[in-house]
Amino acid sequence: MSRIKAGFSTSSLPRIGNSQLRANLRSATSSIREKRARVVGEKSDWEELRRKAEKIKDQVLNNLDAYLTELERSVEDVGGKVHWARDSQEANEIILSLIKSHGSKQVIKVKSLTTDEMQLNDFLQANGISAYETDLAELIVQLGNDRPSHILVPAIHKNRSEIRDLFKQTIARGRDISDDPAELAETSRSYLREKFLSTEIAISGVNFAVAETGTVCVVESEGNGRMCLTLPRVLISVMGIEKIVPGLDDLAVFLELLPRSSTGERMNPYTSLWSGVYPGDGPEEFHLVILDNRRSAVLADPIGRQALRCIRCSACLNVCPVYERSGGHAYDSVYPGPIGAVLSPQLFGNESSLSLPWASSLCGACYEVCPVRINIPEVLVHLREKVIVDGHSSLAERSLFAALARALTNTTAFELLEKVMLTVRIPINRMPVGGSLPGYLGKWGVTRDLPEIPKMTFRMWWRHRDG
């Protein structure tokens, strides 16, 4: 019988106490939060859009087999090649063999969470191939041998002076640079342009794939993605099986919801759509790698499956009181924050993800902002139950809850429990405050006084009153 490792409560601890990190996160999340609220407030049909998006995604998830084969057919009809990957290992092997078949030693990449999930970069490196990230934030993370800490702004944990220092050590080529954002962008630009023009193969993620037309869509803010998608000779795009929308009209719904939810913009700066290949325009070869990696198992869970509607906007991260105080690294997963707390245990089921369903006060702010209406608190509670049913809670805790449940279903027992509590009220009320108390009381008492136990319970008073 295994027990849930302290997990998140331990991994979040040093982050909670890191004042630089806390300041960076506070300022970044609150500014995105305000921007989002402003532009969402402008849309009178926001609720309607959310419901539409939810319906489209559910329609896809409930008929995924048919949509996947339709997508395969339409991508191949326009000259692309589809590859199916059961898990990360298979997907990585497919990509490696494609790179090898062109005799290449390096690839450029544009931000793709799915390839992070697959740990593609490490896999390629172990096979002698260098992968260069071209999304500015991903580049910052890669240069620092760091890990992303946010879905949309992977370097949210770093401020600009930290980035200046990092660039000076890595790509500034000995130049002295300031922490002026324009200068930082220019430094990365001159480094990246060279990569764009000298690399033959690019790897991208996929925001949406249109089953009907075989069109693939990537949205980004910098234009570096568009360079990746158009300059190299070979383009390999990687998507999870859930990224499908049925037709181009459906895509329009998501292109309204996504930028407002994620960056707080009315419209996305760079929205690239392509269907297969055209002679003389863009990549000559297009490969679409479609990854399962336990998604079909998630689909089998009627409550958990709604997490597959996620369009990776990260609005839930920005409103989450827990994420704002821990940052993404504490979640120890490529998918942090509230959505990570429901995706990671389902997709990975590893030791470190088992504590994540409890990394939430269930405040519901995530559900309120989710553009595809994923009821994250509902899934969290469901996963808590699942983890416990699988035997991952301590005997002490289970016994406590079982005893409590028995007492609470028997009014006489409950009243007896109340009497016991009243007989010890004076010593309890006089107890020294602080964290020296045992168990849960101590955890409470580190920062909070305990409520005082009154002389009489309500039901005793009621009985008196009733005479």
Added chain:
Amino acid sequence: MTRKASLFVSCFNDVLYPETARSAIRVLEKIGVEVEFPSNQTCCGQIHINTGYSGMAVPLVRHFVDAFSGSKEIVAISGSCTATIREHYLRMAEKTGDLELVERTRELVPRVFEFSEYLTGVLGVADVGSSYPHRVCYHPTCHSLRSLHVWDSAITLLKAVRGLELVDLPHAEQCCGFGGTFSVKNSAMSSAILADKVANILASGAETVVALDNSCLSNIAGALKRNKTGVSVMHLAEVLAHGIDREEA
């Protein structure tokens, strides 16, 4: 005919905050509602459900449905208990496969109201004649705000209280960090969230923080007291019970 309501006190209030229940009764009686207390009631099962022990809570659902089977309208003095009943009860009853329980639950759930919601929404009362001459801020607890959507009703009631000065609580909609067992399982995180809530309360200049849930208030009060801020907490029912007898006399 006198209107009758059954009070659901909740286990937490029964033991730790009987004054809130007594206040709710005074307010309801003041406006002519006859209050009953079905004595078999215990707990709604929220602690079990939210911690992941949903299976153990099934008998609690049955117990609740039995205890309140004779009640026409049930008034709960906890926003999160009300939300638990609305969001989980039917699903849990369905899990048992007991069709009679499902039917009784389906019939019971719409009869459960949160206290402020009952006053403003069901009875259409905004002013109960109370007076509380203090500076007050309102913390909309997460369940009241995002599950029950009762922000307006509490504000309406508070604005009618004589002498009460309602001040804005900055970032009011943010969680206080309680979250039931979250407060002890992730106690450092919970405390970090709470620290910001306390800072916002102090910034508001309020003497008293009012909410619809004593569980969240016990968390907030725990830190307010520990830090010797001198700011008190009060359930809305207690504020509304303030001074209503005096007016009668």
